[in-house]
Amino acid sequence: MNSKQVVLITGSSTGFGRRFAETLARKGHTVFATMRDPAGRNAKNASEIRTLAEKDSLPIHVLELDVTDDASVQRAVDAVVAQAGRIDVAINNAGYYLSGLEEAVTIEQAQRLMDTNFFGPVRVNRAVLPHMRRQRSGVLIHISSGAGRVVIPSGGFYCASKFALEALAEAYSYELAAQGIEAVILEPGQYETPVFGNTVRAADEARTNTYGAAKEIPVKVNGALSSTAGNAQDVADAVLRIIETPAGEKELRYFVGPQDFGLNEINALSKRVQSSVLEAFGLAADTKFLKGKAVGSV
Numbered sequence: 001m002n003s004k005q006v007v008l009i010t011g012s013s014t015g016f017g018r019r020f021a022e023t024l025a026r027k028g029h030t031v032f033a034t035m036r037d038p039a040g041r042n043a044k045n046a047s048e049i050r051t052l053a054e055k056d057s058l059p060i061h062v063l064e065l066d067v068t069d070d071a072s073v074q075r076a077v078d079a080v081v082a083q084a085g086r087i088d089v090a091i092n093n094a095g096y097y098l099s100g101l102e103e104a105v106t107i108e109q110a111q112r113l114m115d116t117n118f119f120g121p122v123r124v125n126r127a128v129l130p131h132m133r134r135q136r137s138g139v140l141i142h143i144s145s146g147a148g149r150v151v152i153p154s155g156g157f158y159c160a161s162k163f164a165l166e167a168l169a170e171a172y173s174y175e176l177a178a179q180g181i182e183a184v185i186l187e188p189g190q191y192e193t194p195v196f197g198n199t200v201r202a203a204d205e206a207r208t209n210t211y212g213a214a215k216e217i218p219v220k221v222n223g224a225l226s227s228t229a230g231n232a233q234d235v236a237d238a239v240l241r242i243i244e245t246p247a248g249e250k251e252l253r254y255f256v257g258p259q260d261f262g263l264n265e266i267n268a269l270s271k272r273v274q275s276s277v278l279e280a281f282g283l284a285a286d287t288k289f290l291k292g293k294a295v296g297s298v
């Protein structure tokens, strides 16, 4: 793989995605910073990114991509390949937080969350993989969360969406290793981005009101999450290090966070258990990505 890579990022309008775009482009990587509705609701964000790219001569191109829309995902991936001739890295970053007692989350809210946080990456991976397979190289990066490994009360549906993403990414990593394609999971702890302002609240207040003192759980959790948030640039620096790690040497999982809740321990244990599972199923030789490596911490 060429050291300067062609990178597609979802959810680049704000937060991590926007930082990934700038951080990677400043290192010479060609970035397709995708977002939904760059001519409408994200017009200001799109124009700021274009202005920055022009002012500092950065290789950033803004494209429309809504991860909940199959056709939009395919159009964006086609546009990247038409313009750059290839696609080396897809960063599945778009996502949002849903807060509230689980019983108060409506089915519609739960489905919408999964459609973005889980089916979004499913769509993106299915669109980019034929190109990566043709190239016999590529990296799928999944922005999960510490909450993709531990459970936060009142964040159960968000955790479920990230646990689901982790399972998908891990299965991909085993299946794609032999084709030179790596699937990587990055688990950020809590970081200062617009994510807290964009949080969706559980809609069924009548259910919430039956919970007595437990009604305060979401308030406590949200307060704790936002008051201990770290500098989001740390996550962008972690993505840069992952992308610049040579092919075949990347870890499956990376945790980065302002607080260590023992996530590295869970990941190390999981890796050992997974190794045994793969051995037992006679799959160890097909899944070389896992073998002989320490769990990453970036």
Ligand SMILES: NC(=O)c1ccc[n+]([C@@H]2O[C@H](COP(=O)([O-])OP(=O)(O)OC[C@H]3O[C@@H](n4cnc5c(N)ncnc54)[C@H](OP(=O)(O)O)[C@@H]3O)[C@@H](O)[C@H]2O)c1
Pocket: 010, 011, 012, 013, 014, 015, 016, 017, 035, 036, 042, 065, 066, 067, 068, 093, 094, 095, 096, 097, 116, 143, 144, 145, 146, 187, 188, 189, 190, 191, 192, 193, 194, 195, 196, 198, 229
């Ligand atoms: N900040 C943290 O503490 C933290 C910790 C762990 C994991 N994460 C994860 O990091 C990722 C980025 O979040 P962030 O913290 O940077 O928050 P953010 O600033 O709110 O960014 C979320 C991004 O996702 C985009 N998005 C939402 N729905 C979309 C859709 N249907 N199609 C395309 N883009 C969509 C948003 O775009 P719009 O502008 O169009 O809404 C926005 O660009 C998320 O997956 C989040 O779960 C964040």
